[in-house]
Amino acid sequence: MQFRSTRSNDPQVSFKDAVLRCLPDDGGLYVPSMVMDLRQFFLYMDTDTRYPELTAALAPALLQGELNPFSASRVAESAFNFEPELIQLDENFSLLKLDNGPTGVFKDFGIAFIAAVLEELLKNNSQAMILSAVRGDTGVSLSHAFHKRKGICSVMLYPSGPIRGLDPRTFVPAGGNVIPIQIRGTFDECQRLVNETILDRPFAERYGITSASTINPGRLLPQVFYFLYAFVKLKKSLRGELFFSVPSGNFGNLIAGLYAWKFGMPVNGFIAAMNSNNAFGDFFHGKEFVSHRPVSTNSPALDVGSPSNYERLAAFYDEAPAVMRNMVYPESIDDAATEAAITRVWKQYNILIDPHTAVAFAAAEKRFSSGSIGENGHTVILATGHPAKEANLVSKCTGQPVKIPGKLAMLQKKADPIAVIDPQIDALQSAIVSCF
Numbered sequence: 001m002q003f004r005s006t007r008s009n010d011p012q013v014s015f016k017d018a019v020l021r022c023l024p025d026d027g028g029l030y031v032p033s034m035v036m037d038l039r040q041f042f043l044y045m046d047t048d049t050r051y052p053e054l055t056a057a058l059a060p061a062l063l064q065g066e067l068n069p070f071s072a073s074r075v076a077e078s079a080f081n082f083e084p085e086l087i088q089l090d091e092n093f094s095l096l097k098l099d100n101g102p103t104g105v106f107k108d109f110g111i112a113f114i115a116a117v118l119e120e121l122l123k124n125n126s127q128a129m130i131l132s133a134v135r136g137d138t139g140v141s142l143s144h145a146f147h148k149r150k151g152i153c154s155v156m157l158y159p160s161g162p163i164r165g166l167d168p169r170t171f172v173p174a175g176g177n178v179i180p181i182q183i184r185g186t187f188d189e190c191q192r193l194v195n196e197t198i199l200d201r202p203f204a205e206r207y208g209i210t211s212a213s214t215i216n217p218g219r220l221l222p223q224v225f226y227f228l229y230a231f232v233k234l235k236k237s238l239r240g241e242l243f244f245s246v247p248s249g250n251f252g253n254l255i256a257g258l259y260a261w262k263f264g265m266p267v268n269g270f271i272a273a274m275n276s277n278n279a280f281g282d283f284f285h286g287k288e289f290v291s292h293r294p295v296s297t298n299s300p301a302l303d304v305g306s307p308s309n310y311e312r313l314a315a316f317y318d319e320a321p322a323v324m325r326n327m328v329y330p331e332s333i334d335d336a337a338t339e340a341a342i343t344r345v346w347k348q349y350n351i352l353i354d355p356h357t358a359v360a361f362a363a364a365e366k367r368f369s370s371g372s373i374g375e376n377g378h379t380v381i382l383a384t385g386h387p388a389k390e391a392n393l394v395s396k397c398t399g400q401p402v403k404i405p406g407k408l409a410m411l412q413k414k415a416d417p418i419a420v421i422d423p424q425i426d427a428l429q430s431a432i433v434s435c436f
């Protein structure tokens with residue numbers, strides 16, 4: 001499969017080149033350039049198929065000529081020592097738990113895959129530097145995924161504020177391959193520095209620089225696999241329509257779901273579950289997209305005013321606007337309804353969910369009880385975060401103590417960056433050069 005920019009139909013590049021370049025020169029984003037039919041690979045797949053096996057079967061089918069089945073199997077087994085888990089709540093609702101990775105959020109899946117696939121694609125003949133803007137626990141996810149990967153180092157740009165969860169023994173000065181740098185500025189400034197560095201092609205090519213941020217197609221693609229995984233687990237028990245409810249901030253998961261559909265997954269629609277930041281609500285109903293200033297809510301990962309995947313989403317709508325209006329249903333859930341959903345899920349099913357998952361759950365219930373989803377319809381709710389990461393809120397809503405697993409408790413430990421610099425590209429470039 002080739003990749004192209006959202007802004008043109010050619011030139012097309014290989015998966016390897018798309019992953020290593022990250023951004024096309026024309027300012028767009030890379031997307032798959034064709035529709036593939038994967039049905040022969042997953043429709044008859046055994047319900048017991050483990051996640052690494054499913055990935056190892058689907059990745060070479062998508063990336064023919066670039067990743068053979070043996071390499072794919074090596075990549076999948078080395079990426080995933082954690083798996084998604086599908087929990088069927090009742091006839092109408094399931095949870096697809098994606099919080100089993102090292103940092104307890106679904107982002108662990110894409111990051112683990114891109115690290116393993118890069119090591120495989122580079123094998124023995126070149127070096128790469130992964131430059132990423134990080135906040136929250138993404139840096140920890142990256143350092144887990146890239147640590148000890150041959151020929152690759154991971155440079156992470158942090159905004160001002162404490163840095164947590166990193167193990168200094170993995171840093172470059174200690175013989176590791178992780179380089180945390182603090183930028184005196186905001187996350188958006190870190191992101192801008194990443195994009196500028198990647199688009200400075202001569203510099204980026206000299207050091208083999210790419211980014212593992214969500215704009216890299218190497219992170220998007222593996223997210224397609226867990227939608228298909230949910231389908232494989234459920235296919236025998238489905239009696240009616242199938243929907244997915246996706247808590248949406250930058251819309252990476254929703255885009256991945258839409259690709260799963262394009263690649264042949266039988267699905268009736270996706271609920272784009274937003275909190276009070278619902279800048280995309282109007283767009284989904286056919287109006288112009290206008291970015292909003294984000295407001296703070298109790299599901300902070302969804303507080304996004306200007307989603308970075310906008311161009312990918314717009315590309316779907318440009319192709320077939322009427323089809324898309326029957327495929328994606330926006331819902332907006334406020335803080336009170338989010339809390340009520342955490343309480344209800346605990347009372348009804350004895351399961352603790354985090355507020356992001358609760359937004360998607362409340363959105364799914366809303367559509368079901370309004371009759372937009374039939375009596376036999378089934379909705380899979382993406383559980384994108386671990387409840388222990390929002391322990392206070394979850395505890396308040398359920399009256400239950402929330403146990404914090406050991407690996408998540410470690411995320412609280414403070415660490416020092418190996419450099420602190422101003423938000424300027426030359427400062428960053430000299431910091432990078434001094435690492436060699």
Ligand SMILES: *Cc1c(COP(=O)(O)O)cnc(C)c1O
Nearest residue numbers: 248249250251252253301384385
């Ligand atoms: C990042 C994140 C989201 C939003 O996902 P997008 O793909 O950006 O829409 C949802 N939930 C949690 C817990 C997250 O960390």
